[in-house]
Amino acid sequence: MEYKRGRYSWILRPLLIIFDLLIINIFAYNLLHFNNQNLYFFSIDFLNNKNLLYLIYSIVVWLLSTYFINFYKVYRYTSLLNIFSLIIKQFFVYGVLTYAFEGVFRSINVEAKETFRYLIYCFLAIGFIKLLSYYILKSIRVYLKGNLRNIIVIGSGESANELKKIFRKRKELGYNIKAIFSNSEDKNSSGSIEDSFAYLERNDDNVDEIYCSIQDLSEKEINQYVRYANLNHCNIKFIPNTNKLLTKRFKTDYYNYIPVLSIQEVALNNEINKVFKRGFDIVFSLLIMVFVLSWLSIILFILIKLESKGPLYYKHKRTGINYKEFYCYKYRSLNITKESKGTYVKQNDKRLTRIGKFIRRKSIDELPQFINVLKGDMSVVGPRPHMLSYTEDYSKKINKYNFIFRHNVKPGITGLAQIKGYRGEIKRDKDIINRVKYDIFYIENWSLLLDIKIIFQTFINAVKGDDKAY
Structure with a gap:
């Protein structure tokens, strides 16, 4: 994700957008007005007012088309050739959409060559200002030592x-x-x-x-x-x-x-998608906490206390998004409360209590992590967070780029790797390699439907019991 600190050139982008929208609509109004004197900008009949309709249409299609071709994403290292390429691509896309508008509203009496002339004038003005701003910023950097x-x-x-x-x-x-x-x-x-x-x-x-x-x-x-x-x-x-x-x-x-x-910036970190995913995480977590944890915690508190001394919850440090450390919560399943560095729970582990074996087998011990979700440290679905010592160890066995990429999103309570069988203890290098492989696939192909599918499969696996959940 790109950060912009202490610079004022970011103001230029919205100013350019406003200028471009004014140009395409002022020129369009003149084109329609002089070709058909019966069209009025402030008509009471909205559908018959082609000027007003085109105003709305042009704003929407311009913003959408420029977004998808990254028309305004011009950086200090962008070459002049790339800028010309963007202008030509936008000219072609917007030209097609303009002719499409005229095709739908055949009552607009404008010749094709007049429309083409309108597009040429628009893009000459837009291209000139875009290039002018590009060179002005360069001059400021060289001569005024600004925008550095x-x-x-x-x-x-x-x-x-x-x-x-x-x-x-x-x-x-x-x-x-x-x-x-x-x-x-x-x-x-x-x-x-x-x-x-x-x-x-x-x-x-x-x-x-x-x-x-x-x-x-x-x-x-x-x-x-x-x-x-x-x-x-x-x-x-x-x-x-x-x-x-x-x-x-x-x-x-x-x-x-x-x-x-x-x-x-992966789909999961797109601002709009982050809102949807975060909203889903909050709603789903609140439902689980109100309708499940509210009564389950009381029952487990009694059962865990009867078998061993210690708290209901167990917390341990894990690596989160951008390698940020956080405390991850679980129901205590061991007869110890202190974290042992670099030791996964093994099959038939002597530290496990009887109730601990059951809640781990059914993945119930993970449920308090919905608290982490509400705090913003985790998501319901995502790559599972590792212990701090394992993060360093695994990084030596995984492609360096893949491992960094994996930590560019929030970790999850469950994930695609977990439902595919790559969870728990790492016995072979192949286990962590495949886990990261599925994590990368999830990050690159995320959707809310995929999240729901993973949650559903996690529930099925918990009911059946997972062989690796020990």
Whole structure:
């Protein structure tokens, strides 16, 4: 997800949208007015008022079409060729939709060539202002030293060094290198990779983007940068060592010819989808807590207390979205209350109580995690969260990019990997590899219907009992 900190260029996008909508409608009004004097803008009969109808139609189709082709997503590193490509694509799409409107309302007496002239005028004006704003921002960065983005670069790989040269040479991009950290000997280096974390703590309000050469970093260091970027709302970018590392799970931007990866905004993190999923999580969790946990907790409190001393709930630290740590709640099923680092419960584990064996077999022990859902740490459906020690261990066995991508969404009480049989104790490397494989599939193909299907299958598995639930 892209963060924008301390910059005013973000105002430009809504201003451009308003300008473009004014242009297409002012020109359209003139076109319709001069070709048919019987059409009036403020007619009482809405359906017969083609000007007013086209006003609504043009706003809707313009906003939708520009959204789907990313017409307004022009960044400081976007090339001039890409901008021309966007203008041409939008011209074609909006032109087709304009002719479609005239085809439906045949009473509009406008010749095809007049419509084409209208489109040409519109896009000349729109394209001119789009290019003008593009070059104005470049000039501000070069001559006024404004609209700059403060960055630090981590590592000294070949691609990282090339990227530094681009940033220094192309001042119009507006990247201000505040510091470079590398474990190799570099006269421009501000210190080692370890020193970068102290630097970030001292300058947390003065760093907009972190560029990491991924070949120079360990999984633990990557996790630290991702966590810092999330907490401080700065962008993190990954510099691959070869083009072979490019993947659809990461957004790839090109700074000249250098590929730079950033964590892709998946469907689950789209603002609209987040509202739907969060709403579903809250409603579903409240129903479970009111109609199930309200009476089940009382019964289990008595049964658990009769068998062993200790609290009803057991909490332990897990890794959540963007590697954020949180306490995950369960009904206590063991005769101990202290978490044992890096130890999954095994089959016939001596720590299990009798009631504990039953609630784990039926996955009842997981139900208090609906509290985590209401708190916002978890979702009803998503990748299962791991113990902190396992997060580091598993990362060494999984493709580094896949593992980072898995932690870009909220963890879930249940998930696709769980209903496919990959849950609980990890006995072989194959178990965690397949678990992550199903997690990635879920993230890339999420829908509310898929969530409902997973919840339903989880309920069926709980009733039947899962062989791996011990």
